[in-house]
Amino acid sequence: MEDLSGILRNHPFMKDLDENYLKQITGCASNVVYQEDEVLFKEGDKAEKFYLIRSGKVALEINGRDKGNLRILTIGPGQILGWSWIVSPYKWHFEAHALEEVRAIALDGECLRNKCEDDPKLGYEMLKRFAHILEQRLQSTRMQLLDVFKRV
Amino acid sequence: MFLNVCKHFTKMTENKSGLIKSDPMIPESVKVKKIFWETEDVFTIELVYDGEEKRNFNFKPGQFNMLYAFGVGESAISISSDSTKKGSLLHTIHKVGYVTSELSKLKKGDIIGLRGPFGSSWPLEDAKGKDICIIVGGIGLAPLRPAIYHILKHRKQYGKFTLLYGARTPRDILYPVELESWKKKYDIQLEITVDRSDSTWRGHVGVVTTLLNYVDCNPDNTRAMVCGPEIMMKYAVDELIKHGVAEKEIYVSLERNMKCALGFCGHCQYGPSFVCKDGPVFSFSKVTDIFEIKEL
Amino acid sequence: MKTLDKINLEKLIGILKQENYTVIGPVIKDGAVVYDEIDSIKDLPEGWEDEQEAGYYRLKKRNDNALFSYVVGPQSWKKFLFPQKLKLWQAVREGRGFNIENSNSAEPKYAFLGIRSCELKAVFIQDKVFDNGMFADSYYNNIRKNIFIISVNCTRAAGTCFCVSMKTGPKAKNGFDLALTEVINNNEHYFVLEQGSEKGTEIASKLETNDADDKQIKAAEAAVKNAELNMKRTMNTAGIKELLYNNHDHPIWSQIASRCLSCANCTMVCPTCFCSNIEDTTDLTGNHTERWRRWDSCFSLDYSKVAGGNFRTSVKARYRQWMTHKLASWIDQFGISGCVGCGRCITWCPVGIDLTKEVENLRNSPKTINK
Numbered sequence: 001m002e003d004l005s006g007i008l009r010n011h012p013f014m015k016d017l018d019e020n021y022l023k024q025i026t027g028c029a030s031n032v033v034y035q036e037d038e039v040l041f042k043e044g045d046k047a048e049k050f051y052l053i054r055s056g057k058v059a060l061e062i063n064g065r066d067k068g069n070l071r072i073l074t075i076g077p078g079q080i081l082g083w084s085w086i087v088s089p090y091k092w093h094f095e096a097h098a099l100e101e102v103r104a105i106a107l108d109g110e111c112l113r114n115k116c117e118d119d120p121k122l123g124y125e126m127l128k129r130f131a132h133i134l135e136q137r138l139q140s141t142r143m144q145l146l147d148v149f150k151r152v
Numbered sequence: 153m154f155l156n157v158c159k160h161f162t163k164m165t166e167n168k169s170g171l172i173k174s175d176p177m178i179p180e181s182v183k184v185k186k187i188f189w190e191t192e193d194v195f196t197i198e199l200v201y202d203g204e205e206k207r208n209f210n211f212k213p214g215q216f217n218m219l220y221a222f223g224v225g226e227s228a229i230s231i232s233s234d235s236t237k238k239g240s241l242l243h244t245i246h247k248v249g250y251v252t253s254e255l256s257k258l259k260k261g262d263i264i265g266l267r268g269p270f271g272s273s274w275p276l277e278d279a280k281g282k283d284i285c286i287i288v289g290g291i292g293l294a295p296l297r298p299a300i301y302h303i304l305k306h307r308k309q310y311g312k313f314t315l316l317y318g319a320r321t322p323r324d325i326l327y328p329v330e331l332e333s334w335k336k337k338y339d340i341q342l343e344i345t346v347d348r349s350d351s352t353w354r355g356h357v358g359v360v361t362t363l364l365n366y367v368d369c370n371p372d373n374t375r376a377m378v379c380g381p382e383i384m385m386k387y388a389v390d391e392l393i394k395h396g397v398a399e400k401e402i403y404v405s406l407e408r409n410m411k412c413a414l415g416f417c418g419h420c421q422y423g424p425s426f427v428c429k430d431g432p433v434f435s436f437s438k439v440t441d442i443f444e445i446k447e448l
Numbered sequence: 449m450k451t452l453d454k455i456n457l458e459k460l461i462g463i464l465k466q467e468n469y470t471v472i473g474p475v476i477k478d479g480a481v482v483y484d485e486i487d488s489i490k491d492l493p494e495g496w497e498d499e500q501e502a503g504y505y506r507l508k509k510r511n512d513n514a515l516f517s518y519v520v521g522p523q524s525w526k527k528f529l530f531p532q533k534l535k536l537w538q539a540v541r542e543g544r545g546f547n548i549e550n551s552n553s554a555e556p557k558y559a560f561l562g563i564r565s566c567e568l569k570a571v572f573i574q575d576k577v578f579d580n581g582m583f584a585d586s587y588y589n590n591i592r593k594n595i596f597i598i599s600v601n602c603t604r605a606a607g608t609c610f611c612v613s614m615k616t617g618p619k620a621k622n623g624f625d626l627a628l629t630e631v632i633n634n635n636e637h638y639f640v641l642e643q644g645s646e647k648g649t650e651i652a653s654k655l656e657t658n659d660a661d662d663k664q665i666k667a668a669e670a671a672v673k674n675a676e677l678n679m680k681r682t683m684n685t686a687g688i689k690e691l692l693y694n695n696h697d698h699p700i701w702s703q704i705a706s707r708c709l710s711c712a713n714c715t716m717v718c719p720t721c722f723c724s725n726i727e728d729t730t731d732l733t734g735n736h737t738e739r740w741r742r743w744d745s746c747f748s749l750d751y752s753k754v755a756g757g758n759f760r761t762s763v764k765a766r767y768r769q770w771m772t773h774k775l776a777s778w779i780d781q782f783g784i785s786g787c788v789g790c791g792r793c794i795t796w797c798p799v800g801i802d803l804t805k806e807v808e809n810l811r812n813s814p815k816t817i818n819k
Contacts, residue, residue, distance in 0.1 A: 012365075059357065071349045074357045076366055099354055136362075139387070143359045144347050148381040149290035149320035150756075151193050175552065175586055177536055181545050202545060222539065222546050223730040223737040248755035263545025409754050411726040414583040417744070418723030419751060421773065424780035429582050445696045447765030 004029050007105060011052045012078045013129060021122050028111035034058075034098040040081070041092045047084035049106045053077055056102030060094040073140070074099065080133050085109030086126070176414055179220045179265025184258045185240055191324050194291060195256050196232070196244045202263050209241045212273035213298030214405060214433045218413050219243065220265030221254035228410040228428075230295035231269060235302065244294035244326065270413040272433045274299040274377055275403055283311040283369035285397070287388045289318040289360050289380025293326050295405055295432075296379050304338050312369045314341045318360025318384070321346050322353045341367065360384065361391040371396030379405040386443065389436055402436040423448060450641040450657035451664055452628070454515075457639060458489045460598070460626075461561070463654050469559035469596055472528060474518060479507060481521035483528075486561065493518055500606035500791065503800030513637060516562060516630045519606035520790050524719030525567055526574060528558055529591050534741045536587065536726075541735040552586055559596040563624070565617035566609075566788040568599055570719030572623060576782045577722045587741070596647065599624035603671040605679040608791030610804055613683040616788040618675040626652060629668035640668035681791065683804040684811065685775075688785075691810060692776035694817045696768065700810050705764035707799045712745035714793035714801075715770065720778075720786045723751070746770050771803060 005026040008014050014022060032051070034040060040051070043063055051058075058081050060073045072094070075081045081104070084092050090109065116123030181202040189195045201207040209231075211217075216230045227249065233242035247256045258264065276299060284303055288296050303310055315334075319325045325344060335342045343363045345356035356363060360380075374397050378388045385404050392402055408420035408427040420427035423442040425434070442448055452460075464471050465487075473486040476493045486492065497517040499506045510517055535551040563571070571592075578588035602609075602618035611617030620627050625648030628639040640660050643649045660668075715721040725744035730737045744751060746769045752759040760766050778786030787803075794802045810816055 057356070059351075061351070069351050071351065071353065071357045073362075074345075074355075076356070078365060140359045140362055143361075143384070143387055146383060147320070147347070148384050149318075149324065149347065151320075175550065176583055177586070178548055178550060183545075222541060223728060223734060225728045226726065246755070252755070261544055263543075265546075265548075407754055408759065409752055411724070411744075414585070415580045416578060416583070416585050416722065416724065417726065418746070419725075419744070421746075421769075421777070424777040426781070429580070441693075447760045447762060448696070448769075 004031065004105065007031075007054065008052070011054070011105070013052055013080050017125070021125060024115050024119075024122065025107065025112065028108040028115065029105050030108070032104050032106045034102040034104070036098055036100050038098045038102075040096040040098065040102075042095045043092055045092045047082060047090045047092045048109050050080065050082035050085050050109060051104040051106050053079050053081055054103040054105065056104075057099040058096050058102055059099050060096050062094055069095075072144070073137075080130075083130050083134060083137075085113070086130055176267060177412065179218070179226075179267050181263050182241075182266045184260055184262045184264065186260060187256075187258050190244060190326050193247045194244060194324075194326060195247065196242055197255065197258060198233075199241045199243070199264070199266065200239060206239060208238045209269075211235055211241075211269035211298075213276065213302055214273035214295060215269035215271050216295070216413075216432060217241075217243065217266050217268030217270070218410070219245075219251070219255060220267070221251050221258075222264070224254045225251045226265075226267070226411075227251040227255070228270075228413060230405075230432075232294040232297045233301075235298045236305070244291070244297075246291045267413065270428055272431055274405075274433055275375065275435075276302050279375035280306075280309045281311065281373075282401075283313070283374040285314045285316070285367060285369055285374050285376045285392070287316045287318075287360060287364075287376065287378045287380075287392070289384040289388075290320065290324070291326070292378075292380035292384075292405070293317055296377060297327070299377060300334070304334065304340070307338060311373065312341070313339065314367050314369055315343070316360055316363040316367070317342070317344045318363075318380070319344070319346050320348070322349055322355070343367075359387065361387045364391050364395055367395075372398075374401060376402045377405075378402065382406065389443075399440055400435055400437040403433055404436055404439070405432045406434060406439075407432065449660040449665055450643075450652065451660045452639040452641045452655060452657050454489060454637065456655045456657065457515075457628075459655055460651070461486065461488060463651060464559040464596060467557075467651075469557050471559045471561055472525075473561040474516070474521070476507065480505060481507070481518045482523045483521075483525060483560075483562075489515065492516075492562075497604060498606055500608045500795045501800075502608065502794045502802045503797055504607075505795050512632050514630060514632055516600045516628075517604055519602060519604055519609060520564055520567065520792060522717050522792065522796055524570060524717070524790075524792070525560055525563055526570070526719055526722075528556075528560075529571065529595070530574060530578070530588055530722065530724075530743075532743050534587060536739045536741050538736065538738045541737075546737075552590065555590045555594060557594045557596075558591065559598065561598045562600045563597055563620075564600065564602055564790075565620040566611045566614070566790045567719055568597065568620050568623050569614075569616040569788045570790070573720045573782065573784060573786065573788070574722060576784070577720075596651070597624045597626070597644075599627040599644075601627060601629040601668075601672050602675040603630060605675045606791060606795070608681060608794040608802075609675075609679050609789065610681040610683050610791060611789035612676055612679050613681075613685060613804075614785065614787055614789030618679075619672045624648070629671055631664065631667045631671055633667055638664070640664055681794075681804050683787075683789065683807055685785065688807065689776040689779050690819060691807070691816070692772045694819050695810060696772075698810060698813065698817075699815055700806065700813060701764045701768045704767050704801060704806060705762065707801055708763050708767050709798060710747040710749075710763045710766055711798060712747040713796045713798060715745040715747060716743065717792040717796045718774075719788060719790060719792070720774075721745070725750075746773070771806065775803075775807070 182199040186198040232244040411417035415429040578585040599620040624644040627642040774786040
């Protein structure tokens, strides 16, 4: 079986990351498995972790109250789930649950934040990678807003 | 003097876009063999030549016809059937305007007018040996369905075959039964995503471009074909390029106002091109300089 | 070269009519020179000339009997080759279908008397439009193939002319059956006649002509030179395609749009503009329908409409489309500029937008991108 650092190294998010940083990050990592329909986190919960999805699919939903549960995004293998751990006050904006069995590496947010504070170079590297994800999510959201297939 | 074959323009009988029997401005009569709803606002009509049910339609995947509803007008509609299927023709139509509303009311046995086929086709021949990545959004699946049929029929001649399809909601997914059967019967990676859904949907949610993250093809040897709203195609092309696919390997199908489909009426101009005769399928490298220009 | 007098010009019209031509020529109507059917040289605008500037057109009496001293009016010959409104076909409902009757049976035989060099070039340009290699428009070509062309070389330039810049005039070099240059010297009034086709030679042989002597040929050349020397407007066409292609986002388009009324006058008077719309009409029973083709304009809002949207909603985009098409993308489409320098779009613009000036403004602007 692959060890944690091996799994991390092969995840697209960690592509070309310095070995030294990889080792540091591995210290904050743990292997997790979620069953179908299991909730990973809920809106408003403390965002203590983020996830590198290895297999399976996670649904992100907004509790739309009278508008129902609005599923806005699904996240699958090779993708990152969660960026709220990096932004104060570290609370989840969505609910996440597994649509099928999900295998992932969970990274402890506080652990990683501390390492980033200690080593700003690692911090900058992490921020760059997350900025890329945030940009992708923002672009996708804008495109969803355009509602390009709208009925006329 | 009814429906005279134009005597002065016999040279028009053979042109690049296929066989046109008479004056290309005059519709031929075709009969509705079948009409059915695919989704709430998308329907498909099957057509045969009126009185000549055995006569074949010749077209290439990606081409379109001008369909005429008596007294109402014409609309440019892509052909969505298998180009090797003889004797009948399918058009999958989004009900959006006067003409398409009128067409949606047709019954089996009704007669409509048809001019065509017109326009360029998907580049399937010189894509042999390459991985194929098709990205479609909404009704954009329909113009690519003939190309998909072709690839599946000649599956061994192509490398990895990926079809990424984005719809508005799960209820808007076209040809769901057929999509499922392709997945079962053929070597194809099919990923479907919707822009929004409730909790009952088990598939992907998010814009179609996010699906590229799950695709495993060789970007150096991939032919991409994209069809959907232009804004969606823009994002899809951006993502393809980001993933390393060359501009010249990306093909898009554009939509513009069309009145004549022959390059005379001027409406469909897109920079130097007439979408009706130079398109609708364009190599992206042909339009790359103008693709970002506003209100072109 | 031959010479022809007025009596034989009259005879020419008669011969053409005998050969079943409908002779079209310049006539004065509503204070402007327009093209219409003529029976005699008496119908021509004898002794009149036109004054033209941006947004300005007036007819003025001359102190001689010149027949062709006007330059160009609001109309062009495209109204005969590509009629403003044309029925393409009609259909009658029959059972669950319909029968279509082609309306393309008419094949009129026109003789164009007085077509200017720039206008002749405009016809050649539309020839390329309506036979694009893939399709040929039967409606246009059925009329086009029969026309007999009597070109008249310009001996005056209007204030809005710039054919010299566009290399389209003032003298017709080819493509005509016959060409005339009007010469008025002291008490002499004659036409120098050139024959440009077999048909032209055949028709001319029925006239009483004299061989033109050196003096007469020189006089005709001088008359045409006069038009050239008096042409005040110019357009610098060097690299014009790139100039327009590279400057889609230039602030000049907003400046023009602030004046442009998007009235479409420029496209209606332009001898090369070819856009058309298709209109289907039905009678009240719903059993008879007609399909009409009608001039359209890239200035109209519906022009670029599609189901669920519109590609060019701003006036800025529509003006840019027109000018970029005319002067740049036309070259890619047809291997030739869409502008013949006739100046009509300048004269007939109600706010006097002058494309030669706008090209110059674009060239000289510090914001212009030169790649």
